[in-house]
Amino acid sequence: MMRVLTAVAVAVAMVVGMSPAVESARAQGFPTRPVTMVVPLGPGGSTDVIARVVAEGMRAALGQPVIVENTTGAGGTVGVGRVARAAPDGYTIGIGHSGTNVVNGAIYPLSYDLMADFEPIGLISTQPFLIVARKSMAADTLADLVAWIKANAGKVSEGTSGVGTPSHISGVLLQNTLGVTWTMVPYRGAGQSMQDLIAGNLDIQLDTPATSLPHIRSGLIKVYAVTAKERLAVAPDIPTTDEAGLPGFYYTFWHGLWAPKGTPKEVVAKLSGALRTALADPATKQKLVELSQVIFPADQQTPEALRAYQKAEIDKWWPIVKAAGIKVE
Known part of the structure; x- marks a missing residue:
């Protein structure tokens, strides 16, 4: 009889769910x-x-x-x-x-x-973003890059991590700031878009230091500025947008x-x-x-x-x- 009652109790518990006390006890043992x-x-x-x-x-x-x-x-x-x-x-x-x-x-x-x-x-x-470009980009300064973008309106391509991602939103803000539009190419992540930038299949990108710095240090891409009011502690040689000629353009996420x-x-x-x-x-x-x-x-x-x-x-x-x-x- 005791076994039958126990089985019934287990079945009822499975139907109605765990009691708050049991759930609390299980939570206290988390994680197993x-x-x-x-x-x-x-x-x-x-x-x-x-x-x-x-x-x-x-x-x-x-x-x-x-x-x-x-x-x-x-x-x-x-x-x-x-x-x-x-x-x-x-x-x-x-x-x-x-x-x-x-x-x-x-x-x-x-x-x-x-x-x-x-x-x-x-x-x-x-974190802030870095404004970067393919290694073969002719522009050496942010002012030069802005001039190149305006001169090539409609032909510029930028990689993003997808529609609505920070890299996309910051790119839209940059377009609005410069008064120029260009092609946004969505990827499944920054790693994939960075590979195409390195390969020269994209022109520019706004990307995180975590993704960009190793390739900057290896000479595989160019960097122009950090989108913040202060320079990066780990890369103090990269100027801010204020210093590089695009004052007030900040973006962090x-x-x-x-x-x-x-x-x-x-x-x-x-x-x-x-x-x-x-x-x-x-x-x-x-x-x-x-x-x-x-x-x-x-x-x-x-x-x-x-x-x-x-x-x-x-x-x-x-x-x-x-x-x-x-x-x-």
Whole structure:
């Protein structure tokens, strides 16, 4: 009789779901297996590189591996959608940025809500872009490059990580600043577009230091300026846009971590704590600094801070993107 009652109890539990007490107990034991971090863009770009640095830092804090998986397509919407549909147990999380988790909502017909369908884990870092060009570009200064672009209006090509990604949005802002339009060529990630720039199949690119600096140092591409008010600590020889002749042209973008909606608060708290521990680790911090990342202060690495920051970014960028007429082609 006892075995029958036990079987019935198990069956009922499977039908009605775990009780809050049981779910809480399971959450407190989290994680008992590896966690998957979804990167919504291709390998080789800054999002991928940052993800791998952060994943390694979180591994020690969680006591389990954090496995990075690239799920690409449609400017990051495929990968973000994978996270939205994942089981809300903390074992699938996603890294995203101001393109995938802000701007895409103004461009793509998403099957998920960027604010309502995710549990924020925390902000990671922010970074500027570098204005770069193919090695064979005749222009040696930013002023020369601007003159070349204006003289070749309609013939210029720029690689991006996809429609609505930061590289695309910054390119649109540059077009608006110069009063010239050119061809934007979308890729699945910065790594792929960079390879075509190196091959000479593209003319220019706005890309992250993490992606660009190794190729700049190898002499494979040209660099003209950093889109920030201050020079990069890891590349102090690169002038700012103010110094190079394009005053006031600034662009930076940020990264954060999210879990699926409904992930238990205790699990989100553990993931957020692991992120903060990783970002405070000297080795992890150094790796991010070498990638020209500016790590958010500890009090901005919380789920609450990410939610507020993301909402403010949506309020800021959606009107700009819609006014610019940026659409999926």
